[in-house]
Amino acid sequence: MRSFIDLDRTIGRVPSRVVTMLSAVDVGRGSEALYRDQMPGLLESLAQYARVASVMTSSAIEGVIVSDATRAEGIIGGRVQILRNRNEKELAGYRDALDYLLREDWGPLNTGLLLHLHRLLFAHTASGGGSFKTHDNLVVDRAPDGTSTIRFKPVSAADTGFHVQELIEHYRDAIERREHHPVLLIGLFVLDLLVIHPFEDGNGRVARAVTNALLSDAGYDVVRYVSLEQAIAESVDAYYQALLDSTHGWHTGRSDPWPWLGYFVERLAAAYATFARRAAAGRSDGTKQDRVREYVLQHAPAVFRVSDIRAALPGISDPTIRMVLARLREDGAVAAEGTGRSAAWHRTPNTEAPNR
Structure with missing residues (x-):
């Protein structure tokens, strides 16, 4: 809410680095229609993988494993x-909340929607959900020795409903006026929602699920095909640090939103880059075995698993992937640590360096 009081002051001057990343995001957005028209099967495969990755990683960030x-x-x-x-x-609760937001008719954004998502998140537990916090809370870091450090102080329980409603109204008004980039407005909404911290538990998961819905509603559908939650989980320390840096001074209206917004836009730009790589791999020429071989030798991370290949090459079965890996291991091009689904693979030192 406080971030929206004077948007020209808050985000009127966009850092050049963020401008560059926003340009990459908008270019990526422009390519989505092409893939929807020409490669619907590929996008369906990507969406299935992204859904699983989003549920698992967003839950894991909160220790739900x-x-x-x-x-x-x-x-x-x-x-x-x-x-x-x-x-x-x-885990089942986050699945239900995310699936609800993947529907075309999830809106409009209002207090009732946030409460409904929270209810879905805890519907399978005895405690249930669907209500704002009744006691003041603090966001703390807990050290291994049991000590804790306060990260920030959310708004009071008594003021939570008012702040949530005002935040939603400010956000919807800003989106309708179209005076600022929608990705920045979505980032600000998420920042303020997390600072308000309206629930006893589940704040991060509700915020991340809503992030997907708001981005998709604004035309940034990449979140349907590449898990933004997974990208956050892979940089979780930077995620928390960016949020912390942008909460200092929030209650007095003196916070700096750019640490968080810079991180947020960077993750979205990276998602579009991942989408472009996976789409290109999915439509490349050659047999399925050739495509697996090319990905492993040219594009795979230094350490990868079968699930990484499956995500990068939708439509190629696990038996085909394992057959190619077995041949590459016989040729001395790759080696494995472990067995079965958990095996980690890497290229051997004499293997051609990846071309990225």
Whole structure:
């Protein structure tokens, strides 16, 4: 809410680095229609992978982890009906909240929507959800020795409903006026929502799920095909530091939004770059085995798993991927640590360096 009081002051002067990244984001957005028209099958495969990755990684950021990957994917896919513990129940809850927002008719953005998402998030647990906090809370870091450090102080429980409603009204008004870049407005909305911290638990997950919905609603559909939550999880220290840096002085209207907005736009630009790489790999010439071989030798990370290849090359089966990896290992081009689904692969020193 406070970030929207004077938008010209808050984001009127965009740092050149952020301008450059916003340009990359908008170029990426312009390419989405081409892929939707020409490669609907590819996008469906990417969307399925992104959905699973989003549920698992957004939950993992908050310590909600189902260690059995096969069971976790079964829960997300709706194939596991009996949920054994709280982690599995909260994983299913985030699945339900995210799926609700993937619908075309999830809107409009209002207080009721946020409460409904929170209700979905905890619907499988005994505690339930769907209400704002009733006690003042603090956001703290807890050290291994048990000590804690206050990161920031959210608004009071008594003022939460007012602040949430005012934030939504300011955001919707700013979007309608179209005087500032929508990605920056979405980033500000998420920042203020997290500082308000309206719930006892689940604030980060609700905020990340809403982020996807708002970006898609503004025409940035890449979040349907590349997991923004996964990108955040892979840079979680930077995520928390950017939020912390932009909360200093928030209550007095003197905060600096650019640490957070810079991080936010950077992650979105990276998502578009990932989308472009995966789309290009999905439509490249050659047999499926050739495409796997090219990806492993030319584009894969230094350490990768079968799931990384599956995500980069939608439509190629795991048996095909494993067959190519087996041949490359016989040729001495790659080596593996571990076995089965958890095996980590890497190129050997004499392998051609990746061309990126």
